[in-house]
Structure formats: structure tokens, C-alpha cells
Amino acid sequence: MADWTDVALADGFPPGSCRTVDVDGVPIAVFNVNGRYHAIEDVCTHEAETLSGGELLDDIIVCPRHGAQFSLVTGEALSPPAYEAVATFPVRVENGMVQVRDDRFD
Template identity: 45%
Template sequence: MSKDITYYEIGPADELPVGERWFIDVAGIAIVVFNISGSYYAIEDVCTHDDSPLGEGELDGQQIVCPRHGARFDVTNGKSLTPPAVEDILHYPIRVKGGQLEIGLTDN
């Protein structure tokens, strides 16, 4: 059974330049939104290794490096790429509608 997704407007797309990131809260979830080479991605701001904030980590292409112990994740799909993390991080669909960035959260 597929779950419904609700999209939340989070701000004008042209205010998130290439290489920048936003830290936002949507429905009580800490989320980081990236503009990487003109494409937008959103992940939960939590590392699956030890629940530390992840969003301040250095970006290496489409990979983010956890600032705490150095695990790498692919921000485009949430995949865990290197130890010490073994679980994927949460990531969210994002779209541009009428110039506004919108992030999709699954309804419970």
C-alpha cells in the first residue's frame, strides 16, 4: 500500500544558491536542504551512527561526511557509504513549484 506524501513550502528556490544549504524544521523534523550543482536534495539532520547532527558536514560532490566520526552518506538517496555508519539516513523528495522549494513528507 503506497503512502501519501504532503508537500510543504520551505522558501524561494532562488534564495538557495549552488553550494549552499538550509537548516530547517518541518513538522518537528530537523532537515538539511542542499543545492548541489543546481539540483536540490533534502536529508534528515541526524547521523545514523550515533544520532549526531550531520548537516554541518563537509560535502564531497554528492557525499556528506559526518563531522563526528567521518561516515559518508549519499545525499541524493540517503545511502550509507562508509563505516562507522551502517544504516541509511532519511532523505525526502523535493521539488520546485511556482519558484518555491517544496519538501515532501510521508503522511502517517
């Protein structure tokens, strides 16, 4: 089972912000959406752009390169030019620390 990786203290991670972390070579972006945390692989499936620098629209992230939109909840590609989903990851808050893990290979 994959270990949990610390992202940031919840107190220092305000709504509407994003933090990135590397988990075993996988770039993961964690977003605080009104107190709910969502994590996705930080790479657009259309053209390998970093998603964490995009515009956050509630629980949707907009790729800064070509405007593709992805659901932070499901990872689903919501608009062209992206058609493939991004990976999503479980997030928890443990003792005030936001944590994420890559559970794809458990």
C-alpha cells in the same frame, strides 16, 4: 498525503549550500548540489549528529563528528562508522520556492 513545506526561495539558495527545516518534528536538511535539490533527515545514524554542518562533496555529505559519509541521492551510508542509511525526502521547486515533504507515512 503529507503537505509540502517551504524551505527557501530557489533564487536565494545557491549551489553548494544547505537549508534546514522542521517538518512535523523531523529535522530535514535540503542541499543544492549544482542546481539539483536533495533532502535527508538531518541526523547521522551513527551517533545522532547534525549532518547539515558537515562537508558537502558533490552529492555526498560527511558527518562532522566522525566522518561517516552518506549519499544525498539514496541516503545510503557509504563509510563507517555509520552502517544504516538516513531517510531521504522528495523535493520540488514550485513557483520559485524549494519545498520538501515527509512522505514516509502516506
